[in-house]
Amino acid sequence: MSAFLDVLGAVLVLLGALLALAAAIGLLRLPDVLSRMHAATKPQTAGLVLVVIGSALSLRTSVDTWMLVLVGVFQLITAPVTAHLVGRLAYRSGGVREDLLYRDDLADREDDPAR
Amino acid sequence: MSGEQRGVFGRRPRVLRVLWLTLVWVLLWGTFSWANLLGGFVVAVLVLVLFPLPAVTTGGQLRPVALLRVVLDVGRDLAVSSVQVAWQSVRPGPPPRSSIVAVGISDDSELLTAMLVECLSLVPGSVVVDASAEERTLWAHVLGADDDAAVERFRAQVARLEADLLRVGVHRVRVEPASSGRAEAGTDPRDDPEPAEHRPHDSVPSREAGP
Structure with missing residues (x-):
């Protein structure tokens, strides 16, 4: 049973690391700040959660496990907030490749206020 | 219990x-x-x-079972979207085109807006760029949305998520300063007609019309 848990934990950590790697590549390759925030939130968060679950399965000691649970929960809560704030700032300061936008509903709104 | x-x-x-x-x-x-x-x-x-x-008021109960469903749905969507964005990141070829889509929200509750923003950032395709509870609108950047069909798909997804959150009852939790004004406005129609009947200038014409 413990060998099974060890293997499962290792697999999850590996999967999580792969997702985090994809997120890092996305940060480099995607064209503008807004697109990069996608990479910084989804695969990064999911990757971290997988690593956390994997480590919890391998450690199996309560003291560290609960800390890991907190790490995962706070990551899930805070990552979207960061992405939202960075994205908002990026849009307002022109960090968006407008040639890559199919449509931009925010452009009509931003005309009068705040700019 | x-x-x-x-x-x-x-x-x-x-x-x-x-x-x-x-x-x-x-x-x-x-x-x-x-x-x-x-x-x-x-x-x-x-x-x-x-x-x-800030103090909050709740006009009713939250439903734990519905909440659990939202959590499970978002968890599943997070898995899907992670793989999706990971692929969009590493695939060869030109960078993906995207859209900024305005989506209306049916309720001006702050908590509903906040939870929509949180969930939408984790589910496939979207990062919220701007949101306004007063205007009942949020603007999301949808990665890879390069035609109207994709935009409509995203709108439908937001509507589904919103319906799920409304089923939980999050819109009933209100931040107090904003809600006190709304609560008064809500009770006003019921309270107003009575004083209106006893207003002095209302009774004056009737007295004049009497003799």
């Missing part, structure tokens, strides 16, 4: 805050002991006294 829990859930947000912070404290220490519990309680109360949060 569950009815009592819902009562705490619905009517005593401050109790919930203390419980949550105490739980975080105990989890941080990693072991349960009465000393930890007591220490966590003291720290929780201290934090909430020193950094008070």
Whole structure:
């Protein structure tokens, strides 16, 4: 049973690391700040959660496990907030490749206020 | 048991805050002991006294089962979207085109807006760029949305998520300063007609019309 848990934990950590790697590549390759925030939130968060679950399965000691649970929960809560704030700032300061936008509903709104 | 829990859930947000912070404290220490519990309680109360949060009112109960469904749905969507964005990141070829889409929200509750923003950032395709509870609108950047069909798909997804959150009842939780004005406006129509009948200038013409 413990060998099974060890293997499962290792697999999850590996999967999580792969997702985090994809997120890092996305940060480099995607064209503008807004697109990069996608990479910084989804695969990064999911990757971290997988690593956390994997480590919890391998450690199996309560003291560290609960800390890991907190790490995962706070990551899930805070990552979207960061992405939202960075994205908002990026849009307002022109960090968006407008040639890559199919449509931009925010452009009509931003005309009068705040700019 | 569950009815009592819902009562705490619905009517005593401050109790919930203390419980949550105490739980975080105990989890941080990693072991349960009465000393930890007591220490966590003291720290929780201290934090909430020193950094008070705005009071909220709840007009009803939150539904735990519906909440669990949203959590599971978002979890599944997070898995899907992670793989999707990971692929969009590493695939060869030109960078993906995207759209910024305005989506209307049916309720101006702050908590509903906040939870939509949180969830939408984790589910496939979207990061919220701007949101306004007063205007009942949020603007999301949808990665890879390069035709109208994709935009409509995203709108449908938001509508589904919103319906799920409304089923939980999050729109009934309101931040107090904003809600007190709304609550008065809500009761006004019922209170107004009575004083209007006793207004002096209303009775004056009737007295004049009498003789």
